[in-house]
Amino acid sequence: MENREFNMEKVYQPQQIEARIYDAWEKSGAFKPVMKPGRKSFTIVMPPPNITGQLHVGHALDEMPQDVLIRYHRMKGDPTLWVPGTDHAAIATEVKVVEALRAEGLTKQDLGREKFLERTWEWKKEYGGRIVRQLRKLGVSCDWSRERFTMDEGLSKAVRETFVRLYEKGLIYRGKRMINWCPACQSALSDAEVEYVEQKSHLWHIRYPGPDGHDVVVATSRPETMLGDTGVCVNPNDERYRDLVGKTVLLPIVNKRIPVVADDYAEMEFGTGAVKMTPAHDPNDYEVAQRHNLEIVCVIAEDGRMNENAGKYAGMTTMECRKAIVEQLKEEGYLVRIEDYTHNVGTCYRHHDTVVEPYLSDQWFVTMKPLAAPAIEVAKNKELVFVPERFEKTYLQWMENIRDWCISRQLWWGHRIPAFYCEECGELTVSREDITVCPKCGGKVDQEEDVLDTWFSSALWPFSTLGWPEETEDMKNFYPNSVLSCGYDIIFFWLARMVFSGLEQTGKCPFHVALMHGLVRDAQGRKMSKSLGNGIDPIEVIDQYGADALRFSLVMGVAPGADVRLSNEKIETYRNFCNKIWNASRFVLMNLQGFEPKGLPAPEELSIADKWILSVYQDTVREVTDKLENFDLGMAATKLYDFVWSDFCDWYIEIAKQGLYAEDGGVKRVTQEVLLHVLTGILKLLHPYIPFITEELYGYLPNAGGMLISASWPECDPAYDFADVAARFEGVMDAIRAIRNLRAEMNVPMSKRATLILKPHEGWYDPLAAAEGYFKRLAGASAVEFIDSAAPNPDKSASAVVEACELFIPLGELVDVDKEIVRLTKDLKNLEGEIARANGKLNNAGFVSKAPAELVEREREKLATNEGLLEKLKARIAEMEALR
RNA sequence: GGGGCUGUAGCUCAGCUGGUUAGAGCGUCACGUUGACAUCGUGAAGGUCAUAGGUUCGAGCCCUACCAGCCCCACCA
Numbered sequence: 001m002e003n004r005e006f007n008m009e010k011v012y013q014p015q016q017i018e019a020r021i022y023d024a025w026e027k028s029g030a031f032k033p034v035m036k037p038g039r040k041s042f043t044i045v046m047p048p049p050n051i052t053g054q055l056h057v058g059h060a061l062d063e064m065p066q067d068v069l070i071r072y073h074r075m076k077g078d079p080t081l082w083v084p085g086t087d088h089a090a091i092a093t094e095v096k097v098v099e100a101l102r103a104e105g106l107t108k109q110d111l112g113r114e115k116f117l118e119r120t121w122e123w124k125k126e127y128g129g130r131i132v133r134q135l136r137k138l139g140v141s142c143d144w145s146r147e148r149f150t151m152d153e154g155l156s157k158a159v160r161e162t163f164v165r166l167y168e169k170g171l172i173y174r175g176k177r178m179i180n181w182c183p184a185c186q187s188a189l190s191d192a193e194v195e196y197v198e199q200k201s202h203l204w205h206i207r208y209p210g211p212d213g214h215d216v217v218v219a220t221s222r223p224e225t226m227l228g229d230t231g232v233c234v235n236p237n238d239e240r241y242r243d244l245v246g247k248t249v250l251l252p253i254v255n256k257r258i259p260v261v262a263d264d265y266a267e268m269e270f271g272t273g274a275v276k277m278t279p280a281h282d283p284n285d286y287e288v289a290q291r292h293n294l295e296i297v298c299v300i301a302e303d304g305r306m307n308e309n310a311g312k313y314a315g316m317t318t319m320e321c322r323k324a325i326v327e328q329l330k331e332e333g334y335l336v337r338i339e340d341y342t343h344n345v346g347t348c349y350r351h352h353d354t355v356v357e358p359y360l361s362d363q364w365f366v367t368m369k370p371l372a373a374p375a376i377e378v379a380k381n382k383e384l385v386f387v388p389e390r391f392e393k394t395y396l397q398w399m400e401n402i403r404d405w406c407i408s409r410q411l412w413w414g415h416r417i418p419a420f421y422c423e424e425c426g427e428l429t430v431s432r433e434d435i436t437v438c439p440k441c442g443g444k445v446d447q448e449e450d451v452l453d454t455w456f457s458s459a460l461w462p463f464s465t466l467g468w469p470e471e472t473e474d475m476k477n478f479y480p481n482s483v484l485s486c487g488y489d490i491i492f493f494w495l496a497r498m499v500f501s502g503l504e505q506t507g508k509c510p511f512h513v514a515l516m517h518g519l520v521r522d523a524q525g526r527k528m529s530k531s532l533g534n535g536i537d538p539i540e541v542i543d544q545y546g547a548d549a550l551r552f553s554l555v556m557g558v559a560p561g562a563d564v565r566l567s568n569e570k571i572e573t574y575r576n577f578c579n580k581i582w583n584a585s586r587f588v589l590m591n592l593q594g595f596e597p598k599g600l601p602a603p604e605e606l607s608i609a610d611k612w613i614l615s616v617y618q619d620t621v622r623e624v625t626d627k628l629e630n631f632d633l634g635m636a637a638t639k640l641y642d643f644v645w646s647d648f649c650d651w652y653i654e655i656a657k658q659g660l661y662a663e664d665g666g667v668k669r670v671t672q673e674v675l676l677h678v679l680t681g682i683l684k685l686l687h688p689y690i691p692f693i694t695e696e697l698y699g700y701l702p703n704a705g706g707m708l709i710s711a712s713w714p715e716c717d718p719a720y721d722f723a724d725v726a727a728r729f730e731g732v733m734d735a736i737r738a739i740r741n742l743r744a745e746m747n748v749p750m751s752k753r754a755t756l757i758l759k760p761h762e763g764w765y766d767p768l769a770a771a772e773g774y775f776k777r778l779a780g781a782s783a784v785e786f787i788d789s790a791a792p793n794p795d796k797s798a799s800a801v802v803e804a805c806e807l808f809i810p811l812g813e814l815v816d817v818d819k820e821i822v823r824l825t826k827d828l829k830n831l832e833g834e835i836a837r838a839n840g841k842l843n844n845a846g847f848v849s850k851a852p853a854e855l856v857e858r859e860r861e862k863l864a865t866n867e868g869l870l871e872k873l874k875a876r877i878a879e880m881e882a883l884r
Numbered sequence: 885g886g887g888g889c890u891g892u893a894g895c896u897c898a899g900c901u902g903g904u905u906a907g908a909g910c911g912u913c914a915c916g917u918u919g920a921c922a923u924c925g926u927g928a929a930g931g932u933c934a935u936a937g938g939u940u941c942g943a944g945c946c947c948u949a950c951c952a953g954c955c956c957c958a959c960c961a
Contacts, residue, residue, distance in 0.1 A: 557896095
């Protein structure tokens with residue numbers, strides 16, 4: 001152990017330690033929960049990244065709050081479990097594999113379902129592990145022995161159990177509905193998977209010839225769909241079209257007569273008041289068609305192209321068709337006018353450029369109303385708490401306006417729906433076990449081709465990963481989970497669905513706290529995206545600056561739920577912080593050679609500075625702990641950053657040099673104990689945020705005893721709170737700052753030593769005298785003289801008045817009297833301003849009578865002090881003026 | 885149409901249940917290598933807390949209105 005510190009690099013080199021430390025953690029089993037009877041466990045399940053994914057900063061942000069909380073609770077001694085895993089990501093993965101096949105000139109149909117699935121599993125084997133390896137580089141402390149995959153055996157069983165239960169309860173049904181169809185996915189999507197984007201377009205006004213020259217002009221944003229028009233809808237109260245209701249108009253191009261119907265759906269004020277009805281390709285039109293028995297003509301195929309019903313337009317994409325139709329309408333004189341129009345177009349959340357088509361088809365749905373009710377209830381009665389609170393509204397608004405969930409996807413990769421159709425009698429059987437014959441007639445059955453929405457399985461993640469539906473030990477120990485942390489962008493996709501699934505399947509809200517975080521943005525506040533090329537690769541960042549710097553930059557000062565701006569400059573700032581800690585530790589260790597710690601010295605052995613740092617340290621421990629308990633991770637980090645850099649490094653370490661280099665071995669030992677005690681605490685407090693460097697440094701400490709840093713969380717001892725002494729020491733620090741200020745303004749470098757003369761104010765002699773050495777070390781004093789309050793002020797001095805004393809630096813000819821007066825007058829003005837403010841308050845009868853007595857008293861004391869200072873300052877200015 | 889967020893120093897953001905003359909980092913300027921660290925230290929400049937009212941003894945914080953920017957949901961062709 002001895003001399004190990006001399007091997008410490010002068011500059012922190014994360015690349016040399018991170019991998020080694022992570023291995024040590026994993027080997028030690030530190031990430032596995034340690035059960036303790038009667039002790040409440042702390043559990044989080046990790047939002048499973050897609051197996052298709054590569055680590056991006058979004059993941060890094062996602063893991064941070066979780067790892068901080070997990071590490072904190074582990075250190076506190078709670079049985080702590082963080083469950084990792086990956087998501088099969090039905091559509092995303094299938095798209096990747098199809099792309100890979102295309103490169104070989106193959107389609108998935110060429111392979112057939114079975115071969116395609118084999119191929120996808122192989123793909124999963126190859127790439128699925130990539131992201132979990134990358135996660136380790138971040139330092140996530142999850143229990144890899146419990147890693148799960150949404151399509152592994154256990155989870156598939158959970159999915160199937162859930163599906164069958166919901167079906168048996170009548171909460172899953174199959175039916176022909178208007179759903180969102182993505183022509184690129186070639187599959188249905190749920191409402192949540194559609195993203196609306198604003199698009200500039202037009203409203204085309206088209207004339208449909210009516211009887212007796214009474215034509216109808218309809219306005220449409222999608223002229224190509226007119227090929228599937230089967231009616232025109234007008235408002236029943238619309239005088240303009242009243243005589244046409246019940247009659248027919250001629251559909252141009254198609255040359256077919258279609259009925260005019262009256263329905264409230266048509267708004268008289270919008271467009272022309274007449275709406276063309278395309279029931280096969282518009283959800284609203286479909287509903288009107290149902291009410292009025294309109295024919296349904298499908299003109300757009302599953303691939304997004306016009307089908308055979310589109311006649312000569314068949315085979316065109318909708319956009320090609322639109323152009324051609326508009327052209328023909330113009331030629332034939334049916335196009336009345338074109339109006340500019342901005343509207344929202346639904347796009348696929350996986351294929352951003354692909355417009356989603358409303359499409360009528362047979363799909364599977366979950367009836368949502370009965371499932372949403374208890375999910376609303378738990379939020380309202382605070383069994384489920386959102387941090388920050390505002391996301392409860394987002395959640396409730398969605399739950400309260402819930403619509404049935406389309407769960408079937410026309411894909412192969414995923415959980416195949418456990419429904420079987422009889423070839424003979426058509427009976428539909430939903431079953432926990434695969435069946436080959438119809439239970440009703442014994443005929444041959446075929447399993448449903450569709451698979452489930454990938455979110456159907458992730459909705460079960462908080463308990464399926466723990467072994468549900470079996471009654472496992474893990475279920476008993478770790479369910480419900482303590483906290484669920486995810487980005488606010490997946491509240492609907494995931495969080496909400498976990499809540500109602502957990503409530504329905506287990507009877508319990510799956511977690512108590514929903515801790516939300518925001519999105520990572522670039523330095524300009526834009527979302528990071530491939531197309532913008534503004535993404536930051538976390539792996540590159542880690543290689544360059546270290547994982548800890550990245551981690552800290554994702555939480556430091558970030559309010560819960562807020563978006564985070566990330567830039568290299570920011571990461572550098574925290575890399576510098578890591579280096580600061582490294583060097584502070586290096587300094588302490590250098591001075592701990594041959595030192596055997598015996599614990600904190602008794603209070604009476606401590607210096608005023610020791611008492612100050614210990615007091616501030618304990619305040620910091622309490623505050624950081626409190627913030628962590630309340631999920632305010634950004635604030636806790638800020639607090640630590642300030643304490644470490646300003647209080648510990650800039651002040652205490654500089655002060656400690658005096659004790660360390662002292663002749664008196666007793667003083668040296670006390671200083672060593674205090675340095676070690678506070679540094680140990682700092683490393684522990686920081687460990688949840690920056691685990692690598694703190695673990696590495698902890699290993700060097702003589703009091704580590706071969707333990708991992710996570711073995712305990714710092715505790716406070718009231719015997720080491722010294723608020724009064726600490727306040728006195730702050731007064732000393734102010735005096736030191738005042739001197740530094742003088743020197744800076746007079747351009748006197750620290751290396752130019754100067755005598756310091758102090759005239760202490762009442763009650764301040766002792767702390768100032770105790771700090772004599774600090775004035776020498778921190779303020780460049782060659783000697784410190786104390787003079788009595790009645791003594792005359794030294795001649796030709798730069799001076800300042802602070803709470804503790806008047807201070808003088810006799811600089812002889814260096815003193816510029818005029819400049820001195822200007823500076824002192826500036827101080828005077830500040831003081832006068834403060835006195836005026838306090839007088840204003842104290843002369844206000846309302847303040848004196850209504851404000852807390854303690855506050856009034858504090859204000860009075862401050863006023864008295866300041867008035868005293870004011871007198872002295874005035875006198876000093878008069879003295880200087882006399883010299884002029 | 886409904887809901888939400890943001891507006892504080894040149895930039896990025898803190899600011900706890902309302903109570904010291906509003907803070908930090910970066911940037912700028914001046915000075916400084918004193919035995920951990922130039923990935924450093926010391927100091928300085930810089931703010932009518934978007935705007936207008938209101939509540940209060942007291943408002944960056946609470947209420948109302950308004951301006952600006954952003955997000956989510958709904959989806960009138």
